[in-house]
Structures are given as structure tokens and as C-alpha cells.
Amino acid sequence: MKIDDxxxxxxxxxxxxxxxxxxxxxxxERKIGGFLHLYPGQEACCNGVMEAARPGHDYVITGYRDHxxxxxxxADPKEVMAELYGxxxxxxxxxxxxxxxxxxxxxxxxxxxxxxxxxxxxxxIAKAIQLKGGDEIAxxxxxxxxNNQGVFHETLNMAALWKLPVLFVCENNLxxxxxxxxxxxxxxxxxxxxxxxxxxxxxxxxxxxxxxxEHARKAVDHVRAGNGPFFLELMTYRYRxxxxxxxxxxxSREEEExxxxxxxxxxxxxxxxxxxxxxxxxxxxxxKETDAYIENEVTKFAxxxxxxxxxxLEKYVLADRESQQPWLTGKxx
Amino acid sequence: MAQIMLWEAIQRxxxxxxxxxxxxxxxxxxxxxxxxxxxxxxxxxxxxxxLRVMDTPISEGGFTGLGIGASFLGVRPIIExxxxxxxxxxxxxxxxxxxxxxxxxxxxxxxxCVFRSAGGAAHQLGAQHSARMEKVFMGIAGLRVVTPSxxxxxxxxxxxxxxxxxxxxxxxxxxxxxxxxxVPDGEYFHPLEGSDVARAGTDVTLFGYxxxxxxxxxxxxxxxxxxxxxxxxxxxxxxxxxxxxxxxxSVSKTxxxxxxxxxxxxxxxxxxxxxxxxxxxxxxxxxAPVRVHSALVPQPYNHTLEKAAIPDHEDVVKAVLKLFxxx
Numbered sequence: 077m078k079i080d081d082x083x084x085x086x087x088x089x090x091x092x093x094x095x096x097x098x099x100x101x102x103x104x105e106r107k108i109g110g111f112l113h114l115y116p117g118q119e120a121c122c123n124g125v126m127e128a129a130r131p132g133h134d135y136v137i138t139g140y141r142d143h144x145x146x147x148x149x150x151a152d153p154k155e156v157m158a159e160l161y162g163x164x165x166x167x168x169x170x171x172x173x174x175x176x177x178x179x180x181x182x183x184x185x186x187x188x189x190x191x192x193x194x195x196x197x198x199x200x201i202a203k204a205i206q207l208k209g210g211d212e213i214a215x216x217x218x219x220x221x222x223n224n225q226g227v228f229h230e231t232l233n234m235a236a237l238w239k240l241p242v243l244f245v246c247e248n249n250l251x252x253x254x255x256x257x258x259x260x261x262x263x264x265x266x267x268x269x270x271x272x273x274x275x276x277x278x279x280x281x282x283x284x285x286x287x288x289x290e291h292a293r294k295a296v297d298h299v300r301a302g303n304g305p306f307f308l309e310l311m312t313y314r315y316r317x318x319x320x321x322x323x324x325x326x327x328s329r330e331e332e333e334x335x336x337x338x339x340x341x342x343x344x345x346x347x348x349x350x351x352x353x354x355x356x357x358x359x360x361x362x363x364k365e366t367d368a369y370i371e372n373e374v375t376k377f378a379x380x381x382x383x384x385x386x387x388x389l390e391k392y393v394l395a396d397r398e399s400q401q402p403w404l405t406g407k408x409x
Numbered sequence: 410m411a412q413i414m415l416w417e418a419i420q421r422x423x424x425x426x427x428x429x430x431x432x433x434x435x436x437x438x439x440x441x442x443x444x445x446x447x448x449x450x451x452x453x454x455x456x457x458x459x460l461r462v463m464d465t466p467i468s469e470g471g472f473t474g475l476g477i478g479a480s481f482l483g484v485r486p487i488i489e490x491x492x493x494x495x496x497x498x499x500x501x502x503x504x505x506x507x508x509x510x511x512x513x514x515x516x517x518x519x520x521x522c523v524f525r526s527a528g529g530a531a532h533q534l535g536a537q538h539s540a541r542m543e544k545v546f547m548g549i550a551g552l553r554v555v556t557p558s559x560x561x562x563x564x565x566x567x568x569x570x571x572x573x574x575x576x577x578x579x580x581x582x583x584x585x586x587x588x589x590x591x592v593p594d595g596e597y598f599h600p601l602e603g604s605d606v607a608r609a610g611t612d613v614t615l616f617g618y619x620x621x622x623x624x625x626x627x628x629x630x631x632x633x634x635x636x637x638x639x640x641x642x643x644x645x646x647x648x649x650x651x652x653x654x655x656x657x658x659s660v661s662k663t664x665x666x667x668x669x670x671x672x673x674x675x676x677x678x679x680x681x682x683x684x685x686x687x688x689x690x691x692x693x694x695x696x697a698p699v700r701v702h703s704a705l706v707p708q709p710y711n712h713t714l715e716k717a718a719i720p721d722h723e724d725v726v727k728a729v730l731k732l733f734x735x736x
Contacts (some may be wrong), residue, residue, distance in 0.1 A: 084604065133481075137478075137487070168513060168514050168515035169515030169516070170515070170516075171513055171515050172513040172515060173512060174687020176514065178514035178515070178517045178518060178734055179515070180517040180518055185481060186513075186514060186518070188505070189505075190501060193474070193501065193505060195471075195474070195501070196470070196473070196475045196478060196502065197477060197478035197502075198478060199471075199474075199483070200476060200479040200484075201478045201479065202478075202486045203475060203484070204479040204480075204481070204482035205433070206476070207431075207461075207484060208482070224472060226471075227470050227471050227474060230466070230468035230470060230471025230472075234465070234466065234472065234475060235465055237466070253593070255642045271708070273552060292553075301628045338582075388447075391513045391549050392514070392515060392516045393511070393512055393550050394511075394553070395511060395521075395574035396573060396574050401572065401573075402598040403569030403571075403572040403573050403598045404601055404602060
């Protein structure tokens with residue numbers, strides 16, 4: 077990555093971190109309901125991979141920890157926050173919520189709440205790309221725990237069999253909700269599990285964005301060149317609990333501190349300062365500007381946006397309920 | 410108008426739609442090289458090739474999800490689940506991904522895919538190969554459910570389902586693929602919503618769908634000839650949404666109702682039809698509606714027990730005679 081790109085990405089990562097922390101606050105204030113899964117600690121994963129890919133062009137799909145992936149693809153943070161507030165101006169018009177952010181215009185194909193559910197959908201998106209002959213790829217970001225679902229293996233088999241242009245990114249944060257990977261999974265290193273399907277795989281540090289980027293570039297190039305699927309495992313850590321109701325009683329504060337010593341944002345910041353590309357004062361300005369943007373534009377937009385109308389409760393259930401198409405009316409085309 | 414078999418009608422709908430639109434594909438177990446367990450995709454592999462006629466591994470959850478994902482980008486997959494019993498394995502994707510995607514994305518994405526599956530109880534296939542699951546599918550918001558009773562519907566409903574922007578589940582019947590019937594020579598779309606009056610009558614309405622329409626037609630014949638009772642047979646080929654207008658119209662005409670279904674009570678299509686009658690036209694009834702349904706047992710293998718578990722036209726006749734105080 078060039079220095080200017082790194083500076084831009086640092087600013088984006090600060091936005092991603094602060095956005096999530098603001099969500100935390102809004103949840104405590106009961107402005108956001110339901111389940112809320114936050115991303116702090118894992119920012120280098122999404123950012124590193126998407127810097128190597130083409131955000132807004134390549135198709136991205138993920139699980140329920142999806143706000144940052146949507147924003148990275150090009151979704152407006154204002155609309156994402158409005159979605160969390162359940163507002164009509166939200167990215168899914170308030171019908172989806174935190175776990176179901178979508179931005180089809182930027183090829184962000186959504187957040188899904190069933191662990192492992194996006195695996196076959198990602199392969200299907202890749203199948204559509206293959207049929208249409210485009211140069212996009214499908215990128216599926218999921219956690220390590222999703223790999224214990226049956227559809228993980230079903231999907232890897234089909235993706236390899238049909239050489240589908242799909243990159244599986246495993247953000248291995250070591251916990252499936254409150255169960256550590258050692259206690260749930262016979263093979264801790266996930267990239268080893270895909271060898272059975274003849275899918276090339278790689279593993280790297282998921283906290284250092286430079287390392288993620290280098291590995292992701294090879295992975296993305298492999299898929300885009302028409303060589304079929306690739307599996308990239310990123311070793312990472314989520315600072316907060318699985319969701320807001322999780323008090324993290326299953327792991328020690330010492331373990332958390334060890335991971336926070338290698339914070340993805342601070343590592344990139346310090347590297348840029350050491351290289352003379354920015355000063356600490358520059359970084360503090362970024363933080364201040366980001367907080368102001370989140371407060372004065374993002375949160376304000378969500379707060380002031382209207383609720384959906386109750387009259388529209390059943391809107392969006394079926395696509396062509398009112399159409400006069402022959403397949404609904406039975407009259408000849 | 411040609412007389413063709415039901416599997417030929419399904420094959421013709423596939424062929425016409427695939428030749429019209431390169432984004433229409435089909436996928437499922439043994440549908441390509443082998444030509445389909447019930448021949449519904451015969452010859453398509455040779456004509457359209459492996460990219461569009463996909464023999465899938467035996468991974469129902471996986472390949473159903475794959476088809477749904479492709480449909481988000483405008484591909485129109487016809488996904489065959491070889492036996493409806495295997496659909497249990499695909500329901501997570503059908504319900505959580507296909508049926509809900511439009512709503513939870515605020516209208517941004519749709520899943521224009523077709524799920525076809527052979528359902529019903531065939532002969533001595535036992536507990537895990539005889540499920541009737543229409544009752545499960547018809548309760549899911551965002552999913553259309555249709556079930557053909559003849560080749561004309563099988564052809565026209567599949568054509569319509571492929572064109573429709575919503576996910577559609579087509580519940581076929583293992584015993585009906587070789588049934589012959591008239592199908593229009595020209596292109597024909599059967600409406601996805603509604604019901605068909607299969608036989609007009611004045612004294613009692615017999616509601617059926619899929620195979621039970623044939624029990625009803627046979628019963629109506631007997632009731633007319635032997636008992637002088639004029640039965641109307643209404644084919645509820647659309648189970649979701651149910652045709653509330655069609656139900657009301659017929660009940661308002663005959664004032665008596667028998668519902669024949671191959672699925673089990675409690676919690677079946679009949680219960681939903683009776684609830685609909687209560688809501689739409691309760692005061693039109695001259696007698697409490699009666700449902701004829703399968704026994705609530707895992708399907709037995711033994712032939713005699715299996716016959717005892719599933720109703721037929723004689724049970725429909727008996728129910729009507731009881732309704733008229735003649736039994």
C-alpha cells in the first residue's frame with residue numbers, strides 16, 4: 077500500500093472504530109434495540125482485504141457483525157446508523173436492523189444472522205458472476221465458528237468443483253459466542269480444514285493491516301484470474317463480547333490486554349508516525365474530526381429521521397403482488 | 410391441444426424458458442446427465458450444457474443456498490429437490506435467505522428462484538420418504554406455494570414461477586408425473602394466485618389440491634350418479650396466498666364444505682381453509698365444514714397400514730353423506 081492509501085485507511089479505521097463505539101453508547105441509551113455485534117479489534121481484516129479487492133465492484137457478503145463491511149463497500153454511515161435506529165432512512169428502511177445491513181448499489185449483499193448461512197449464498201453470487209462473465213469476485217467474510225456448520229463443507233466442495241470465483245475470508249477471533257475454538261473445534265487452524273477440497277489456503281496475522289493486505293492481494297489475484305476459490309484465514313480478536321449481552325466471563329482480562337497491545341489502528345498509526353508520514357497531532361485531529369462527523373452528521377441523521385409508517389408493515393414481503401403480469405393474472409403475455 | 414404427461418409438461422416449461430433467457434438455469438441431483446429422477450429435465454443437459462444444467466452433489470442445504478445466492482444477481486434458477494423429504498435440509502436457506510431477503514433488505518434484493526419438489530405419499534416408501542410438507546411451506550411470509558393437479562397447471566405454473574420475482578415453491582406429487590392431460594399448444598401462464606373450479610356444482614363444495622383434487626372429482630361423480638348430490642370441486646392450487654375470494658364464492662353458492670387433503674391434521678391445509686371460511690363467510694354455512702385428512706402417524710411401510718393412513722375418494726364420499734345426514 078502507498079503511504080497516501082495507508083493514511084486514508086487509517087482514517088477509515090478510526091471511523092469504523094468510533095462508529096462502533098457510538099453504537100455501543102446508543103444501545104446503552106436504548107436508541108438501538110435487538111442484538112448488536114461490534115467489530116473493534118478486527119478492523120485490519122475487513123480493511124486489509126478490501127484494499128486488495130475492489131470495494132463497490134466486488135460482491136461482499138458476511139454474517140451479523142456487518143456494519144464495518146457495509147461501510148467499507150461504500151454504504152453511507154448515516155444510513156447504517158439510521159438502520160440501527162430502525163428508521164425509514166436506514167439502509168434496509170428499518171426492516172433489517174443491525175444484523176441485516178444491505179447496500180445492493182455498492183454490491184454489499186448483506187449481513188445474515190444464521191451462522192454459516194452466507195457460505196452457499198456467496199458461492200451462488202460467484203456462480204452468477206461466472207454465468208455473466210464479469211470480472212468481479214465474491215468475498216465471503218465469516219468467523220471461525222461458522223466453519224463447524226455443514227454448509228461450510230458443502231459450499232467448499234461445490235466452489236472447488238465448479239471453480240467459482242469466491243474468496244472465503246475467515247476472521248478467526250478464537251471464540252464462537254462464548255466457547256473458545258479449542259473447546260469447539262478439533263482443528264484450530266482453519267486453513268488446514270480446506271485442504272481436503274483442493275482449495276488453496278493461507279493464514280496470517282489479522283491485526284497488522286500491511287500483512288493482511290499482502291496476503292489478501294495474492295488471494296484476490298488468484299480468484300480474479302479465474303483459478304477458482306481461495307481461503308484466507310486471519311488471526312484476530314474482538315475486544316467486546318459476542319453481542320451486547322455478553323460479559324466475557326469465558327476469557328481473562330489478561331488475555332484481552334495481550335491482544336490490545338497489538339491494536340490494528342495503533343500499529344498503523346505508529347508506523348506512519350515513525351515513517352514521518354504524520355504526527356501524533358495529525359492523528360488526534362483525525363480522531364476529533366471523526367467524532368464530530370459521527371456526532372453531528374451520522375448520529376444526528378439517525379436521531380432526526382422518521383420512523384417507517386405502520387401502514388407500510390407488509391410492504392416488501394412479495395415483489396409483484398400488485399402487478400398485472402401474465403404470470404399473476406393468467407392472461408397471455 | 411396436445412395430451413401430454415405431467416413430466417413432459419414440466420420439461421417443456423423448462424425448455425421454453427431456458428431457450429428464451431440465458432439467465433434461467435436448473436440444478437439438482439441427477440437432473441443433468443441422468444435426465445432427472447422423474448424425467449422432468451430430460452434432454453436439457455445435452456441442449457444447454459453443464460453450466461446451465463447443473464448436476465449437484467447431494468448437499469440440499471448447500472446447492473439450494475447456492476441457487477438463491479445466484480438469484481440475488483438476477484439468475485433465475487429452477488432448483489429441484491429430488492424428494493420433498495430432503496427439503497427439510499434446505500429449509501434454512503429457503504426460509505431464512507430466499508423468503509426473507511426482500512423484506513430484510515428493504516426491497517433492495519429479491520430471490521427470483523423456483524424450488525420444485527416431488528412430495529406426497531407414494532407406495533410403501535416409509536416414514537422418511539412420504540412427507541407432506543405443504544403445511545410447513547404455506548406458513549412462511551415471502552414464499553409463494555403452488556401445487557399442480559394436472560399437466561396444464563404443471564406447465565403453466567412453472568412458466569409463471571420462473572417469470573415471477575418472488576421465490577416460489579412448487580409442490581409436485583411422486584405418483585402424478587405420468588398423468589396425462591391437455592396442455593395448450595401455445596405459450597401459457599397459469600396465474601400464481603387463485604383457484605380453479607374443476608367441476609361446477611350446487612350442493613356442496615369439495616376443496617382439494619394436488620392429488621386430492623382427483624379424489625374430489627371421483628367422489629363428485631359418485632355423489633352425482635348414486636346420491637343425486639351436486640358437488641362443486643375447487644382446486645386450491647395456490648396454497649400461499651390462499652384464494653380467499655374463490656373460497657368465499659364457492660361456499661356462498663353451496664353452503665356446505667368438505668376439504669380433502671393428503672397431509673395430516675392437526676395443523677394442515679384444511680385447518681387453514683376452515684379458518685379462512687370463518688373469517689370470510691361464516692354465516693353462509695349451513696353445516697360445520699368437515700376435513701378429510703391423513704392420520705397423524707409417521708408413514709407406515711406395511712401396505713395395509715399405509716392405505717389406512719391416507720384417505721381417498723371413498724372417504725370424501727362418506728364425509729359428504731354424513732354432512733347430508735345420509736350416513
